[in-house]
Amino acid sequence: MSLLQIVSVISSTQTGTEKGMGIVVNATEKLYINGINDTFMTSGLYANNVSGNAIIETGNIAVNTQQLIVRDGATIATNTYSDGKGGNINIKASNLRIENGAVVSAIVKSSGNGGNIDINSAQVQVIGVGNNNNFSELSVSAKENSTGNTGNLKINTNNLQVEDGASIITATFGEGNGGDMTINATSKIELTGQGGNENEFPSALFIVAEKPSTGDSGSLTINTKQMLVQNGAFVSVSNNASGGAGDLKITTDNLIIKDNARFFTGRVSEGKAIGDLSIKTNHLLVAGGSTVKAGTSGEGGNLNIDAQYVQVIGTGNDGNTPSSLTLSASLGNKGSINLNAKRLLIKDGASVSAGTSNAGDGGNLIINAQDVQIVGKGGNDPKNKNLPYPSGIFVPTEEFATGDAGNLIINAKRMLVQDGAFVSSASNGRGNGGDLIINASRLQVQDESSVISGTKRKGTGGNLKITANSVLVEDGAKVNAGTSGTGNAGNLNINSDTIRVIDKAQVAVESTGTGNAGILTLDARSISLDRKASLNASTQSADSNNEQATIIINNARDLIRIRSKKWGKGTPCVVEYEA
Numbered sequence: 001m002s003l004l005q006i007v008s009v010i011s012s013t014q015t016g017t018e019k020g021m022g023i024v025v026n027a028t029e030k031l032y033i034n035g036i037n038d039t040f041m042t043s044g045l046y047a048n049n050v051s052g053n054a055i056i057e058t059g060n061i062a063v064n065t066q067q068l069i070v071r072d073g074a075t076i077a078t079n080t081y082s083d084g085k086g087g088n089i090n091i092k093a094s095n096l097r098i099e100n101g102a103v104v105s106a107i108v109k110s111s112g113n114g115g116n117i118d119i120n121s122a123q124v125q126v127i128g129v130g131n132n133n134n135f136s137e138l139s140v141s142a143k144e145n146s147t148g149n150t151g152n153l154k155i156n157t158n159n160l161q162v163e164d165g166a167s168i169i170t171a172t173f174g175e176g177n178g179g180d181m182t183i184n185a186t187s188k189i190e191l192t193g194q195g196g197n198e199n200e201f202p203s204a205l206f207i208v209a210e211k212p213s214t215g216d217s218g219s220l221t222i223n224t225k226q227m228l229v230q231n232g233a234f235v236s237v238s239n240n241a242s243g244g245a246g247d248l249k250i251t252t253d254n255l256i257i258k259d260n261a262r263f264f265t266g267r268v269s270e271g272k273a274i275g276d277l278s279i280k281t282n283h284l285l286v287a288g289g290s291t292v293k294a295g296t297s298g299e300g301g302n303l304n305i306d307a308q309y310v311q312v313i314g315t316g317n318d319g320n321t322p323s324s325l326t327l328s329a330s331l332g333n334k335g336s337i338n339l340n341a342k343r344l345l346i347k348d349g350a351s352v353s354a355g356t357s358n359a360g361d362g363g364n365l366i367i368n369a370q371d372v373q374i375v376g377k378g379g380n381d382p383k384n385k386n387l388p389y390p391s392g393i394f395v396p397t398e399e400f401a402t403g404d405a406g407n408l409i410i411n412a413k414r415m416l417v418q419d420g421a422f423v424s425s426a427s428n429g430r431g432n433g434g435d436l437i438i439n440a441s442r443l444q445v446q447d448e449s450s451v452i453s454g455t456k457r458k459g460t461g462g463n464l465k466i467t468a469n470s471v472l473v474e475d476g477a478k479v480n481a482g483t484s485g486t487g488n489a490g491n492l493n494i495n496s497d498t499i500r501v502i503d504k505a506q507v508a509v510e511s512t513g514t515g516n517a518g519i520l521t522l523d524a525r526s527i528s529l530d531r532k533a534s535l536n537a538s539t540q541s542a543d544s545n546n547e548q549a550t551i552i553i554n555n556a557r558d559l560i561r562i563r564s565k566k567w568g569k570g571t572p573c574v575v576e577y578e579a
Contacts, residue, residue, distance in 0.1 A: 022059025101130015165195020289316015315379030349378025
């Protein structure tokens with residue numbers, strides 16, 4: 001049959017001891033399934049299992065056609081209401097379009113495991129929201145009070161489009177585990193926009209376990225040449241209940257995430273481990289307030305990026321939200337950000353960070369790149385008098401955190417921090433700050449930018465260690481290890497062939513609180529200070545029993561000028577110079 005239109009219900013229900021016969025539809029050209037009809041059920045194809053026999057499988061649904069359109073709330077579904085396994089859905093087509101609130105789904109409603117969905121189509125489109133404000137959906141799921149596992153969902157296509165609030169989902173609300181989702185698109189994947197009466201539905205690919213589920217959510221694997229996620233769309237693997245969460249793995253030549261789009265792996269509640277968010281690409285762009293985030297109150301969860309060129313640029317939401325790559329910890333223990341690239345550019349208020357906001361320790365942030373640039377400011381921070389966000393790389397502990405921050409390690413041939421940008425390891429709570437370690441052939445800190453290790457409260461500040469062939473700090477820039485609280489500051493060590501500090505720039509260890517200042521150690525052949533630049537060691541701490549606010553210079557053959565000073569009471573600034 002070349003053209004077939006279904007505006008009624010076709011169903012196969014398994015009630016006995018034999019496997020259900022299932023449904024097979026062959027249309028050589030087109031198959032339309034329209035949700036509008038006069039029955040109590042939505043138009044569509046249904047295969048159900050109500051048998052109490054656990055070994056009895058539901059019949060499958062198979063559709064073979066050139067073009068399949070499921071629209072206006074129509075449904076293709078396999079359901080298990082019993083102990084038997086749900087049927088599979090297999091679609092082979094040149095074009096598949098699910099639109100206007102239509103659903104293609106394999107559902108678990110009892111103890112039987114759900115069926116799989118396999119899509120093989122050159123073009124796959126899942127688009128929009130229906131008249132009843134229900135989003136178009138391609139899914140495998142387990143409902144509340146069920147105990148069976150969901151099946152898996154696999155799509156093989158050239159092009160995949162998910163638009164205007166539609167979703168592709170694997171989900172569990174029951175005791176069983178959620179299934180995996182695998183998408184292979186030889187050309188491109190596009191997720192665009194939002195839908196619904198109030199744009200409450202983002203276009204999405206997501207895997208989730210929701211309360212009251214006790215199962216684990218599955219993993220999401222994406223392989224494609226080009227991937228675009230934009231205008232509030234999102235990609236996610238999460239567990240918001242008591243189980244663990246799976247991995248999110250993306251392999252693509254180009255990944256563009258822009259205009260308030262989101263990538264996320266994580267957990268909301270404390271407990272089991274979560275998986276990694278891993279991106280392998282030639283070019284990664286995160287822009288317009290978009291976020292790539294691995295967040296957990298469970299155990300682990302790494303953000304791994306392998307790319308030739310990584311750009312994190314600008315802000316979104318009228319400048320209120322920085323574009324970001326983020327690892328956050330709350331109650332669980334740390335994962336890490338591992339970023340490997342030839343070039344890394346962070347500019348116009350964007351950031352890369354790994355932090356902790358509670359009792360969990362923050363993860364390490366490790367960057368390996370030939371060229372690292374952190375440049376400028378952008379947007380407007382509503383928490384800071386609407387001043388622009390500085391571009392930054394940082395590993396903080398938040399104000400009420402008791403966990404320790406992770407370490408920040410940057411390995412680069414060239415590193416530039418410019419136009420008010422910053423690199424920081426900071427303790428803003430009771431937890432200790434992590435170490436900030438920079439290994440670079442050439443380090444430039446310019447134009448009132450800063451490289452800082454510090455503490456503002458009870459936590460001890462981490463150490464700041466720089467190893468380079470040349471270090472240039474100029475135009476009011478600052479390299480500093482300090483404390484403004486009761487915690488002690490870390491030490492600052494610079495090992496470089498040449499160190500130049502010019503034009504009101506500063507290299508310093510200091511205490512403006514009651515905690516002790518650290519020790520500044522410079523190991524260099526040449527140290528040059530000019531035009532009101534300075535090397536400073538200062539303290540307001542009254543502790544005279546421990547060495548602090550000391551400058552030690554080793555191996556310098558060419559020392560042009562050095563200045564130190566004492567602020568307030570306490571240990572005086574000391575300079576030790578060994579040629």
